[in-house]
Amino acid sequence: MVASYTQLLGQRYKGRLDSDADDFIAFAVDGARRMQMLISDLLAYCRVETAGKALVEIPSREAFDEAVHNLEGAIAESQAQITCDALPLVMADRIQLVQLFQNLVGNAIKYRTAERPHIHVSARRGRPNEWIFSIRDNGIGIDPKYSERIFLMFQRLHSRDEFSGTGIGLTLCKKIAERHGGRIWVEPNEGPGSTFHVALPERVKQ
Amino acid sequence: MIPNPIEAPTPIEILLVEDSPGDVRLTREALRDAKVQNHLHVALDGIEAMNFLGRDGTHAKAPRPDLILLDLNLPRMSGREVLEQIKQDSELMSIPVVILTTSAAEEDVIRSYRLHANCYITKPVDLDQFIKVVKSIDNFWLAIVKLPRTS
Numbered sequence: 001m002v003a004s005y006t007q008l009l010g011q012r013y014k015g016r017l018d019s020d021a022d023d024f025i026a027f028a029v030d031g032a033r034r035m036q037m038l039i040s041d042l043l044a045y046c047r048v049e050t051a052g053k054a055l056v057e058i059p060s061r062e063a064f065d066e067a068v069h070n071l072e073g074a075i076a077e078s079q080a081q082i083t084c085d086a087l088p089l090v091m092a093d094r095i096q097l098v099q100l101f102q103n104l105v106g107n108a109i110k111y112r113t114a115e116r117p118h119i120h121v122s123a124r125r126g127r128p129n130e131w132i133f134s135i136r137d138n139g140i141g142i143d144p145k146y147s148e149r150i151f152l153m154f155q156r157l158h159s160r161d162e163f164s165g166t167g168i169g170l171t172l173c174k175k176i177a178e179r180h181g182g183r184i185w186v187e188p189n190e191g192p193g194s195t196f197h198v199a200l201p202e203r204v205k206q
Numbered sequence: 207m208i209p210n211p212i213e214a215p216t217p218i219e220i221l222l223v224e225d226s227p228g229d230v231r232l233t234r235e236a237l238r239d240a241k242v243q244n245h246l247h248v249a250l251d252g253i254e255a256m257n258f259l260g261r262d263g264t265h266a267k268a269p270r271p272d273l274i275l276l277d278l279n280l281p282r283m284s285g286r287e288v289l290e291q292i293k294q295d296s297e298l299m300s301i302p303v304v305i306l307t308t309s310a311a312e313e314d315v316i317r318s319y320r321l322h323a324n325c326y327i328t329k330p331v332d333l334d335q336f337i338k339v340v341k342s343i344d345n346f347w348l349a350i351v352k353l354p355r356t357s
Contacts, residue, residue: 023231024231027227027228027231030228031228146282154279155281156281156282157281157282158281158282159225159250159251159281160225160226160227161227161250
C-alpha cells in the first residue's frame with residue numbers, strides 16, 4: 001500500500017513539484033521497497049522453525065535444479081554459467097534446501113565482477129554420514145576477516161548503493177544448515193571469488 | 207522567524223557517520239536552521255569515517271570534526287568499532303561522539319558508554335520528534351557546550 005501510493009505520487013508529480021519533493025518521494029519509494037524485502041526475508045527466517053518439515057531423504061539435485069529455475073531472470077541478466085557435478089541424496093526439508101541453494105547461487109550471481117559469472121556446485125564426503133556441498137564463484141570475493149561476520153543478522157559488507165540486500169540471506173542459510181544438523185562456512189578461492197561450503201547429513205542416525 | 211544564528215569564530219565541523227541516505231538527508235534538513243553555523247560532512251560507512259578522521263587519501267584536506275554523530279549499524283565496520291578506534295586514538299579521543307542510532311537496546315547503550323561515547327540518542331521514528339532531537343543536539347552540543355576545538 002505504502003509502496004504503491006508513493007510510487008504513484010512519484011509517477012504523477014515527478015518534475016512538477018520542487019526538486020526537494022522529488023528527492024523525498026524517491027527516498028519514500030526506496031524505503032517502502034526495502035521494507036517489503038525486509039519483511040519478506042524476516043518471515044522466511046522465522047518460518048525455518050515454524051514451518052519446517054520433517055527431514056526426508058531427497059535427491060539434492062532436484063532442489064538445486066529448482067533453485068536454478070527460480071533464478072532464471074538473474075541468470076539471464078548476468079549471463080551466468082552454472083554447472084554442477086553429480087549431487088547426492090541427503091536428509092532434508094525440500095523447500096529449505098531449495099532456499100539454501102537459491103540464496104547461495106543467487107549471491108554468487110549478485111556479487112559478481114565485470115567478468116561473466118561462473119558458478120560450480122559440487123559435493124564430496126565429509127565426516128561419516130555427511131556430504132559437503134561446495135558453491136564456488138568467480139565473483140568479488142570476501143576478505144577472510146569478515147568470514148564469520150557475514151553470517152550474522154543484518155551484517156552487510158556493502159552499502160545499498162553498491163549492492164542491494166537485507167543482510168538476512170546468509171543468516172537464513174546458516175539457520176537452515178543448522179536445522180538440518182549441518183554447518184556452513186566460506187573460504188576464499190586461490191583465484192578470484194569465494195567458495196561456500198555446506199555440510200548436510202546423509203541420513204538420520206539409526 | 208529564525209533568530210540570527212550564533213556566530214562561532216568559524217563554523218562548527220560535524221562528521222555524520224550514517225549509511226542510510228534517507229537519514230542523512232533528514233539530518234541535513236533538520237540542521238539547516240541550526241542555531242550555530244555548521245558544516246555537515248558525511249561518511250557512509252565506518253571505513254570512510256576512519257579515512258576522513260585520519261585524513262587519508264581523498265580526505266587529505268578534511269577538517270578535523272568538532273563533533274561526531276555516529277550510527278551503530280554500518281556495513282563492513284560497525285559503529286561500535288569506529289567508536290572504539292576513535293576513543294583509543296590519542297589524536298581523536300577528545301572529539302565528542304554522539305551515538306545517533308535506531309537501536310534502543312540496553313546492551314547497545316551500555317556498551318557504547320563503556321567505549322566512552324559522550325552520549326547516546328535513539329533516533330525517533332516520528333519525523334517531528336527526529337527534528338526536535340537534532341535541534342536539541344544543535345542547542346546542547348553546539349550552542350551550550352564548549353567543544354574542544356583546535357585551530
